[in-house]
Amino acid sequence: MASQKMKTPKDSDKYSVLLPTYNERENLPLIVWLLVKYFSESGNKYEIIIIDDGSPDGTQDIAEHLQKIYGSDIIMDTILSASLLLGTAYIHGMQHASGNFIIIMDADLSHHPKFIPQFIRKQKESGYDIVSGTRYSGIGGVYGWDLRRKLISRGANFITQVLLRPGTSDLTGSFRLYKKEVLQKLIEKCVSKGYVFQMEMIVRAKQLGYSVGEVPISFVDRVYGESKLGGNEIVSFLKGLMTLFATT
Amino acid sequence: MATWTDRAVGMGLVVFSILLFTYYSIWVIVLPFVNSDHAIHHYFLPREYSVILPVVAALVLVLFIGGFITVVLWKNKQKKKVN
Amino acid sequence: MTKLMEWLLGLSLIGILWSIVTFDLLDLRISDQYLQVAWPLPIYLLVTFGCYSLAVVGYRVATFNDCEAAAKELQEQIQDAKRDLQKKGLHF
Numbered sequence: 001m002a003s004q005k006m007k008t009p010k011d012s013d014k015y016s017v018l019l020p021t022y023n024e025r026e027n028l029p030l031i032v033w034l035l036v037k038y039f040s041e042s043g044n045k046y047e048i049i050i051i052d053d054g055s056p057d058g059t060q061d062i063a064e065h066l067q068k069i070y071g072s073d074i075i076m077d078t079i080l081s082a083s084l085l086l087g088t089a090y091i092h093g094m095q096h097a098s099g100n101f102i103i104i105m106d107a108d109l110s111h112h113p114k115f116i117p118q119f120i121r122k123q124k125e126s127g128y129d130i131v132s133g134t135r136y137s138g139i140g141g142v143y144g145w146d147l148r149r150k151l152i153s154r155g156a157n158f159i160t161q162v163l164l165r166p167g168t169s170d171l172t173g174s175f176r177l178y179k180k181e182v183l184q185k186l187i188e189k190c191v192s193k194g195y196v197f198q199m200e201m202i203v204r205a206k207q208l209g210y211s212v213g214e215v216p217i218s219f220v221d222r223v224y225g226e227s228k229l230g231g232n233e234i235v236s237f238l239k240g241l242m243t244l245f246a247t248t
Numbered sequence: 249m250a251t252w253t254d255r256a257v258g259m260g261l262v263v264f265s266i267l268l269f270t271y272y273s274i275w276v277i278v279l280p281f282v283n284s285d286h287a288i289h290h291y292f293l294p295r296e297y298s299v300i301l302p303v304v305a306a307l308v309l310v311l312f313i314g315g316f317i318t319v320v321l322w323k324n325k326q327k328k329k330v331n
Numbered sequence: 332m333t334k335l336m337e338w339l340l341g342l343s344l345i346g347i348l349w350s351i352v353t354f355d356l357l358d359l360r361i362s363d364q365y366l367q368v369a370w371p372l373p374i375y376l377l378v379t380f381g382c383y384s385l386a387v388v389g390y391r392v393a394t395f396n397d398c399e400a401a402a403k404e405l406q407e408q409i410q411d412a413k414r415d416l417q418k419k420g421l422h423f
Contacts, residue, residue: 026423029412029416029421029423030409030412030413033412033415033416034408034412062421065420065421066421069416069419069420069421109405109409112401112405136391136395139396140396141395141396141397141398141401142395142396142397142398143397143398143399143401143402144402145395147253147254147257147392150250150254150392150395151257151388151392153395154388154391154392154395155388157391158384158387158388158391162384163334164334165334218396218398218401219398220398220401220402220405231316231319231320231323232320232324234320235316235317235320235321238317244334245333245334245335246333246334246335247333248333248334250392250393250394250395250396250397251397254392254393254395254397255393255394256393257389257392257393258389258390258391258392258393258394258395259389259390259393260389261385261386261388261389261390261392262385262386262389262390262393264385264389265381265382265383265385265386265389266382266386268378268382269378269379269382269383272375272378272379272382273375273379276368276371276372276375277368277375280364280365280367280368281364295367295371298371298374298375299371299374302374302377302378302381303374306377
C-alpha cells in the first residue's frame with residue numbers, strides 16, 4: 001500500500017535543484033547526468049538551475065550544451081560577483097525556480113544525487129520544513145579524509161554542538177532540501193559567509209521553529225588533496241561560531 | 249568502518265580520558281573521606297595540585313590557541329600587504 | 332536569550348552556589364570533608380568536561396565511516412555517464 005503511494009507523488013510537488021558552479025566544466029555534465037537519472041527513476045517533477053559565477057573555464061558552454069540535450073528541465077543563470085556569496089547565488093537561483101521545494105548541493109560530485117529520493121521520502125514522512133544530509137550520524141560518512149581532517153572535523157562539530165545545541169548532527173553540511181518559502185525566509189535573515197552561512201541557516205531555522213529531518217549521506221571528497229583545511233579556514237570558522245554564539 | 253590508525257587514535261583518546269577522569273575523581277572526591285594514614289594517599293600529589301595543574305594546563309591551552317589565531321591573522325595581513 | 336546569555340546565567344548560578352558553600356556565606360556549617368570536596372569543584376567540572384570532550388571526539392573519530400563503496404560506485408557511474416553523454420554529443 002505505502003509503496004504504491006510513493007510511486008505516484010503529489011502532482012503539485014516540484015523540486016528545484018540549485019547548483020552554484022565555479023570552474024566545474026568537468027563535473028557539471030556528470031552531476032547533471034546523475035540528477036536526471038535519479039529523478040527520472042523516482043518519478044518526481046524537477047528542474048536543475050545552474051548558477052555560474054562567471055567561470056573562465058567554459059562551464060557556461062557546457063551548461064548550454066546540456067540544455068540542448070536535456071531541454072527545459074535545465075535552466076542557467078550567470079552572476080558575476082567576485083566573491084560568490086552563497087546567499088547571492090541562492091537568491092539568483094530561486095528567482096528562476098518554479099518548484100515548491102529547493103534542493104541545494106555542491107556541484108563537485110561530493111554530494112551524490114542518489115540521496116535525493118531519500119530526502120524527498122523523509123520530508124513526506126513528517127512534513128519537515130528542512131531535510132539535511134548528515135555525514136556524522138547513522139551510516140553517514142566520508143571518503144578521502146585523513147586522520148587530521150577527521151579530528152578537526154569532529155572537534156569543530158563537537159564545539160559547535162556544545163555552544164549552539166542545534167538539534168542536528170551536521171551543521172556545516174550543504175546538501176539539503178528546503179521548502180521554498182522556508183529557504184526564502186532564512187536567506188533574508190542570514191548574514192554569514194561560506195560554511196558558517198550553512199550553520200547559521202540551521203540555527204535560525206531552529207529559532208524560527210522550523211522542523212529539520214536528517215538523512216545519512218556519504219560525502220566523497222575528491223578535492224581535499226588540492227585544497228587543504230588550513231589555519232585560515234579554522235580561524236574564520238571560530239570567528240563565525242563565536243558570532244553565532246553571541247547573537248543567536 | 250574507519251581505518252585502523254583512525255580507530256587506534258580515537259580509542260586511545262577514549263582510554264586516556266577515562267583514566268584521567270578516574271584518577272582525578274578519586275583525588276578530588278574520594279580521598280577526603282579516606283583515613284589520612286591509608287596507603288592510597290601515596291599515589292596522589294598534595295591536594296593543592298588538583299587545582300594548580302588543571303589551571304596551568306588550561307592557561308597553556310588558551311595561550312596556544314591565542315598564539316595560533318594571532319599567527320594566522322598576522323600571516324593574512326602580510327598577504328594583504330603584498331597584494 | 333542568546334546562547335551566550337544562557338551560558339553566563341548558568342555559570343553565574345553555579346558560581347553563586349559554590350561561593351556560598353566554600354566561603355560559608357550562609358553559615359551552613361558543612362563538615363570538613365565535604366568542604367574539602369567542595370572547593371576544587373569548579374575545576375573538577377572543567378576537567379570532567381575536558382575528559383568528556385576528548386572521549387567523545389576520540390570515539391567519533393574512531394567510528395567515522397569511510398565510504399569506500401560509495402567512492403567506487405561513483406567512479407563506475409562517472410564512466411557510465413561519460414559514455415552516455417558522448418553518445419548524446421558532448422565532448423570531453
